[in-house]
Amino acid sequence: MKVQSVCKSYKTNQVIDQLSLDFTDGEAHGLLGANGAGKSTLIKILMGLVFPDEGIVESLEDIVLLPESPYVPLNLTAYQMLKYACSVQNTTQVETLLKDVRLKEESWHKPMRSYSKGMKQRISIALSLAGNPKYLILDEPMSGLDAMGRAHMLKLFTKIKKQGTTILMCSHAVTDLVRLCDTVHIMAKGKVTESIVIKEHSMKEAEVLENRLQFWSSEHAMD
């Protein structure tokens, strides 16, 4: 997964500015930045949902996105939607996935319009895991989840990483990034300003990340 000299602007607003990044296979990478830093746009460019104005993006066959908000068709049941996703990916692990994300069995066959935000997030995670993708992009994967749900999903993502999936996680929760990722890239004003290697996955490293984020988010940092 690689981008080279990518630029993207919406009218006069330059969102991504000459960005180059190489994501090592089999590792978990984090994207950290203030609102408007260009994280979501970079993710959409990697997924082919947004086209860059300039630059090269290595298009991937086996890549899946877990979007920022749980976007699901509300009239379908979780089981129907997951069955569809599994059929597209040529797998049959519907029930295993629903159990993996701990979606209560009594809600499997209910329309998703009756789901809470957390339940929708769980089904979104299950959808993104259908077919065991080689590359997994997570955009704020913990939003809407309670503390127990967050801990469980972190364990699940760690397990997937150990199975060889390359993960790119975008989050404002620094502790989640430190727990899962091997490298965290800090973004500001459409550029990757710093890449920090996470060795111990400790709270101390989370504090360092927060300090660096504050520095790069300050107005004069880019000068």
Place this chain on the structure above:
Amino acid sequence: MQWIKLAHLTLFELWQNRTFKTLLTVALLTPLLAVGLSSLFLYDIGKVYVDVVAAMAQLLAVVFFIFLVVTLLSRDIFDRIVYVFLTPPMSRRDYYIGRFLGIVAVFVLLLLVLLLSSVLGAWLYLDGLSDMYQSGYKWNYLGQLVFFNFFQYISILGFIFFVVSWSSGNAETMLFTLAMLIFSWIFPPVLAALQSPDVMKDTPEFVVYFLQWIYDVIPHLRGADITLSIAHGGSIGYQDTFLYVAEHILYSVIFFALGLAVFKRRDL
């Protein structure tokens, strides 16, 4: 062939929609309405029955496309549900084709329910009446109505896919689709009226040619003339039927292809 899977899912998605279930119920109850209204007349009962079914077919189709289809596609694109679908190996082309065919399948289902319930109603109600009251009703009128209605709205569906590919939201898509419907209902009859011999005799020749040209080129999406003709016992020849079907399929394909070309290049 990923589009087949999405077409199948679309069928389920619309089937489980409450508005669609309401439309199905209305389609099932249409014969009752037709019987109720036609029984107010002394003669022409058969004609009124077919007229009511024709009107309901139009109404159901308009509600289906404006409120269900436009909302479904708008939610997909503007509420970003499309992100879930556009995961490799599903391409944007597969998504467009799958959604289109799924919607067509559901529309066929709605029209079939209307047709079967209306034929059954006519069989129970009109069969017992003498020919004078039936006013020339034949069982195949209802089939023809549904057939022509289907192709009329297939062009509208193509147009909706075109609008969704570049519009910026649900309201805009709905506005343009409604505008197209109104345009297709109002404009061709006005142009046809302008070409009547009485009006043409005082019109400059180049204007007549120009009006004729516009009349030939613009989409004739209105099926009201045909349904009225059928209801009143007019027969529609094979050649006219072929031209009608070809015209509507052509418009649908053109709009769909344009929409797909734009959709493939737009940021989502």
